Amino acid sequence: MILTVTMNPAYDMTYRVEHFERGREHRVRSVDQRLGGRGINVTRVLNQLGKYARATGFSDHSFAAAAELEMPVDFVHALPWVRRTVVISESDDGTATALWEPGPRISEPHAIDQLRVRVGGMLSDMNGLVIAGSLPVGVGPSLPAELARTALDAGVPTVCDVDGPALELAARVPGIVLTPNIEELERLTGRPATTVPEILAAVEPIIAGGVGAVIVTRGGLGMVAVTATRAFSAALPEPLAGNPTGAGDAAVAAIAAAFAADSDPDWTALLVDAVATSAAAVVIPVAGEIDHVLRERLLPTVLVSELESAAVRP
Numbered sequence: 001m002i003l004t005v006t007m008n009p010a011y012d013m014t015y016r017v018e019h020f021e022r023g024r025e026h027r028v029r030s031v032d033q034r035l036g037g038r039g040i041n042v043t044r045v046l047n048q049l050g051k052y053a054r055a056t057g058f059s060d061h062s063f064a065a066a067a068e069l070e071m072p073v074d075f076v077h078a079l080p081w082v083r084r085t086v087v088i089s090e091s092d093d094g095t096a097t098a099l100w101e102p103g104p105r106i107s108e109p110h111a112i113d114q115l116r117v118r119v120g121g122m123l124s125d126m127n128g129l130v131i132a133g134s135l136p137v138g139v140g141p142s143l144p145a146e147l148a149r150t151a152l153d154a155g156v157p158t159v160c161d162v163d164g165p166a167l168e169l170a171a172r173v174p175g176i177v178l179t180p181n182i183e184e185l186e187r188l189t190g191r192p193a194t195t196v197p198e199i200l201a202a203v204e205p206i207i208a209g210g211v212g213a214v215i216v217t218r219g220g221l222g223m224v225a226v227t228a229t230r231a232f233s234a235a236l237p238e239p240l241a242g243n244p245t246g247a248g249d250a251a252v253a254a255i256a257a258a259f260a261a262d263s264d265p266d267w268t269a270l271l272v273d274a275v276a277t278s279a280a281a282v283v284i285p286v287a288g289e290i291d292h293v294l295r296e297r298l299l300p301t302v303l304v305s306e307l308e309s310a311a312v313r314p
Contacts, residue, residue, distance in 0.1 A: 002046055002128035002260050005119065005147060006039030006057035008103045008136045009067075010085045014286050019092050029091065032286050035067050036085060038133035038161055041249035041288035042256065043071050045277070048290055051257045056118055058111060058136060076118060078111030079136060080104050087245050089285050094241045106138035119147050123154045128260030131170075132161040132252060141165035148173045157259035161252050163187070174210035177259060179252050181217045196233055199224045200307065215255060215274070217248050222275055224307075225267060231307040234271035236298065240279050246287025251278035272302040 014032040039057060046053035055067065059075035063082040067073045083101035090096070108114070123129070129151040131144045144166045151158045152175045159177045160170045163184045170176060171188060185193045189202040193216070203214045203226045215225045222235025254277040258270040280295035281287070 001126050002051060002053045002130065002256055003119070003122055003126045004039040004043045004046075004053055004055050004057075004130040004132065005115075005144075006037040006043075006055060006133050007115075007139055007143070008083065008134045009035065009037035009040055009057065009059055009063055009079075010083050010101070010103070011063075012036030012287055013084055013086045014089055015086065016089045016091055016285065018090070020088050020090050020095070020097060034286060034288065035063065035070065036287055038249050038252070039130060040067070040071075041246055042130050042132055042161075042253045044288040045246075045250045045253035045281070045290055046257060047071060048292070049253065049257060049277070051253075051260065054122070056115070056122070058106065058115065058139075074118060074122070076108070076111050076114045078106050078108035078114070080107045087287075096245055098245060100134075103134070103136045106136055112139060112143060115143075116146070116150070120150055120154075123151055123156050126151075126156050128256050129156050129158040130161070130252060130256045131158065132249070134163070135166060142169050145169040145173050148176050152176065157256075157263050159252060159256045159259065161248070171206050171211055172209060175212040177213045177215065177255065178206070178211060179215045179217060179248070179255060181219070181248060185214075185216055196224055196307065200226065200231060215251075217251055217278070219244060219247070223251070223271060223278075225271060227267070230267060232267055232271055232304055233307055234275050234302055234304045236275060236279055237301060237303060240282050242282035242284075244282055246281045246284065246289065247278045249287060250281035250290055251275075253277065268304045271304050272299055275302045 016029045043053045043055040054072040058078045060079045064075040083103040086099040088097040148158045191202045193202045213227045220239025254274040258265040276298040280290040
């Protein structure tokens with residue numbers, strides 16, 4: 001079983017319009033609302049992939065009750081309300097515009113301790129942990145790193161998909177797997193990370209600090225993965241057009257599934273699966289879903305190349 005932690009969940013709203021222009025009225029063609037947040041989306045994709053996953057984190061009573069109808073959950077009820085995220089999806093060219101609400105302040109004074117206890121108590125039944133998404137007001141940036149250390153000390157592979165100060169602290173946890181996108185990596189390192197050589201140079205000190213692996217998602221350009229001994233790039237021959245909102249969450253689900261099955265995974269197989277699963281989410285207009293038929297069709301087309309990096313040289 002894989003445990004996911006979502007500390008700042010959301011109601012994901014998707015509005016579909018023909019073409020979005022600032023400053024004018026739009027007739028919305030359709031609306032979707034679903035439970036979201038990075039960890040929730042990862043949980044949903046994991047379950048679609050046939051990997052049993054349970055979601056925990058912070059929530060209010062209404063969100064937790066709704067989530068329980070869809071997936072196994074065990075939330076700490078500590079939020080006065082749950083934020084919304086809005087995606088405006090344009091049908092003419094697949095462009096997506098996103099608006100993220102910041103979320104509320106934690107209302108339960110002992111909520112953080114409760115989450116520590118809850119996660120620690122479930123680790124004995126888990127073979128993987130994913131900590132994903134932003135933090136609500138009142139939660140310090142050290143909490144994802146603390147939970148990751150607890151899991152890794154218990155022998156549970158841990159994937160962390162966070163940003164900002166939380167990512168900085170998580171990058172100091174030996175053995176952790178980080179999955180930043182280009183912008184998150186640049187904020188973490190203060191260095192450009194547009195090209196593959198720039199990514200390898202930016203990742204080098206992180207790997208030297210003891211991180212187990214850094215898997216950088218690059219949108220339609222695929223991924224770059226670096227460990228202490230090897231480095232790879234992986235991509236489709238041609239990128240797919242669509243809504244990229246849930247693509248990163250789908251990639252994290254595939255990565256977590258690989259580490260849950262084997263703490264020393266076959267990196268070529270892992271990246272093939274992660275790229276294909278991520279692309280299979282792009283064609284779905286809402287986050288947290290994949291096109292299974294497309295995923296199976298894309299798997300044999302993913303191109304993986306081994307790279308030489310200073311981070312992996314003796």
